[in-house]
Amino acid sequence: MKIKFLGGGNEVGRSALVVDDKIIIDYGMKPSDPLEIPLPLSSRNGNISPESVILSHAHLDHSGMAASLMSGADAPEAYMTPVTRDIVKLLGRDTIKLGKEQGFAFFGEEEIAKLDANTHTLAYGERRVLNSSDYEFELHNAGHIPGSSTVYLRKESEDISLLYTGDIKIGDTRLVESVSSDDFPASDILLIESTYYGRDHGNRKELERKFIDSIKDTLNSGGNAIVPCFAIGRTQEIVMILHSYGLTPYVDGMGLSVFSIFKNHPSSVKDVDALKNAFNNAQFVNAKRRKKAISEPSVIVTTSGMLNGGPVLYYLKRIHEDPKSKVLLTGYQLEGTNGRRLIDEGYVEAEGEIVKVNASVEYFDFSAHAGDSELKEIVSRFCRNGTEVVFMVHGDNTEGFAAWASDKYGCEAIAPNNGEEFIIE
Template structure:
């Protein structure tokens, strides 16, 4: 089995791993001012997509001229298709050259075969199976076995702990080779209950003095989890942005949701806002959960424009803020760029760790469990310190481990 690492090597973004020049696992982009794609030309016969986030799925439509077979879980297909259509729409609106066109997007839908987790299937000479990865609804880790019975397990983005929205990953097969994400190696998440309590206390503190709370949130996963948390404490927020569309997709796949009844109640109790309704909204002692999660575009900027001079209000960031984004600038300087204007934010800015990735302890335990069951080689990717994780595995577990460089190939 030959592996070529074409993205997410000692970085986060553009995940892509090619097996035997036939099977591509993920094919994503690194979003930003200059979008990065996986390196080197590829002509895979099949593509396996772990989950819908664009750093794992965003470049798949670019390969449709090859007419590959594409495999993913049903929620991943619906969510990835939603994001792909939005990406195309944004590019056309902003006068940019899109990476794919509507014909390729249609081919993407036509070429995709939807496979549930826990279902074994065969493709292009390989035995394959998706396993629940926790991360977001539909997220799957990928098990691959070749004709020589050599096996590989690719985690994608994984979370072994339960969240309000999805159950954590608990079932893993034996594998000769493990390819693991490394996002939070060296960083431990605070206990979720403590994070939730601090978040809710902060929201109530603001509402009680007449301020409003803007909660920028990622559309897939974070918006839905936060609405469930707010609903559990009797808070009925406004919800805006693509998170509403993502919820409607998730509701079609209740078997991938930990508590679909609570998710439905949370959205039923929230007030959905879109279009012209935004400007007429009375923002007094209210909570608004809206995209974009890093303050780069989306409805959130319109809400901030109305409240950025109000010291009683708050902006509560619910996820990691990438360098160069408005969210990071807000944390570092208290300013954002909004429609070409620098706005100094008088609302208090807070950040809470609602990560959907395994933390340091969980990552290490997962790798140890694999190696205890016979895994002989580990590759670490998708992180800022992949080399450190590989060194820890070699030193503490005694198994061969490597953090591949971009474009590097290995024979296993």
Template sequence: MELEFKGACREVGRSAVLVDEKVMMDYGVSPGEHIKYPVNGSRPQAILVSHAHIDHSGAVPNLMDLEPDVFMTPPTFDLSHMLAQDTLRIAEREGEMPAYDSIELSKFAHNTKQIDTGVPFHTHGYDVEFLDAGHIPGASSIHLTDKDNRSLFYTGDINTADTRLVPGAVDFPDSDILITESTYFGDEHPPRKEVENQFIDSVMDTLDIGGTVIVPAFAIGRTQEILMLLDAHGIRAYVDGMGVRAYKLMTKHPEYIRNPTHLKRAFDNSIAVKGRKRDSVRLESSVIVTTAGMLNGGPVLYYISKKFKDPKSKIILTGYQVEGTNGRMAMDNGIIENDGVIQHLKPKIEQYDFSAHSGDKELKEMVKDFCDRGTEHVFTMHGDNCEGFADWINEEVGVKAFAPEIGERFSV
């Protein structure tokens, strides 16, 4: 197989791997002040999308002039199409040049074939199967086999542990080649129950003194999980932003949800807020779960503008904060840029590890398992220390491992 790494190399974001110049696995963007796209020059005949987050799906409509066949799970299609519509709407509103237009977005919908996990299919000379990856509803790893029976397993974003929202990934197939994410190599996640308890204690402490808890959350996955956690402890929250629409799409696919009954109850018990009604939201002793998860745009900036001088309140971050985002600036320096104005944040800023990715131990166990069953080459990507992970695999597992650079090609 010929592999070309178009993005997410020694970085988090813009995932894209091209196989034999025919099949593209993911085609995302990197968020931040300046959006980064995969390196150019690709003309794939087929695109396989692991999941809906924009760092894996966000640039797929840009390839529709090639008329490729596009494959993804049903939840991934619904959620990625929602995000693509929103991206286009924001670009048009702000007068920016979008990466695609409404015609290309329509082609994206028309060209996409929705395939459930566990259902083998064939495209352009390859046998393919999506396998549950944990992470978010619909997320899948990709198992691809060529005509010479050479096989590749691409993890995408993977989590082998259960969360409140989705079950963890299990039962990996044998594969000659492994391409794995490396997001949390070197970092262990604390026990989930411990994180949940600390989060709830922090929320309750703030409510008790009359403060407001603002929880910036990714629309897909994190908003739903946080609402389920709050509901499990009898805390009724406001919910604002695209997470509500994402929830409604998830309800179409209950088989991809660990506990759809609890998810429904959590949203039934919350208070959904739309733009015109934000002024009616109670801003004392309240919890507001809202997008965007990295504080770059979205309703969260409205709520922060109301509470950024209030030391009794809190901003609780629940996800990874990419370098250059408002969320990272808030963590590092206690400031954000809000509608062109630098705001110094008086609320306490906390971060809790609700990661939907495997931690260091789980990543190492997964790689060892693959290699014990015959994997010959491992490629590490989508992380801040991909080189370290590759070195560990070479030294501790004894299998050839590489941390590709952007645009690098390999023949394996």
């Protein structure tokens, strides 16, 4: 089995790999400035035309560039869960918007429609044979966001298999059921995300209480609590948390559209009634109502989570000089994004303008990724069960993770670079 890494090597973002020049697993982008996309589809023999693309989940860094694969005459068939399919359409339009803002045109509405037409959906645990009958695969719940999957792929002729974790979360959140590494089939090759290698997460309930206390302090002082959130997964979880503590937030941005999709796929979330109750309690904001939302002490849940665009920039420009107000970051902030600039340097860029933020900035680790001890437990479980090769991807210290696995278990542990190709026999 040949595996080539087109993105996600020694970096967080633009996850993409191709197996045997035939099967793409994930095809994302790095939402930095400028945007970064996967390396070209090519091999030593020239350009390649994959037959299939499997998407683990609907986040920009894993599926934001999938529609670009549909531009040729021999467009691949696509495979994903039903909820991922619906959100990928939203993401495609968001990618078009991001591209226009930076002067790029990666694909258009025609490619988004073609991706949807070429998509086959499947349930967790359902086995499918790909176009080339030598391969079969399954998706399993990854616990990251609704519809997220790990990918198990087996090549019949060589009797070899791989398990690609995608983004994985071990443990409960309000939005998604808990998963365990025991839920995944054993494989000869493991490709594991490394986002939080070296860092563990604290107790979720304690984190919620600190988050709520900080918001209440802000409101009591007469300020606005601006909560930037990823539209997919984080917005919905944060709204549920706020509702459970008796707070009524304003909700602005794409997160509302994603809520509607989750509501239409009730089995994809842990408690659809709790989700609906939380959003029924919220106040929805559009461009005309933003001034009202910010004119009084309020909590505003808004996109984008890394502050690179969306309504959050409007709110930051309104409160940036208000010491009573606060920005509460709730997710990973990638290098090159406004969120990271805000943490490191205290400013964001908005429409070509430098906006110095004098309001308080706090970070709350509402991560939807496995922490260090959980990542190590996954590797331990696979190596004990016969996995011979482990690739560490989607992280900023994949080399350290690989060295740990090699020393601990003696398996072949690799931190691949983008563009590298490996043949596993």
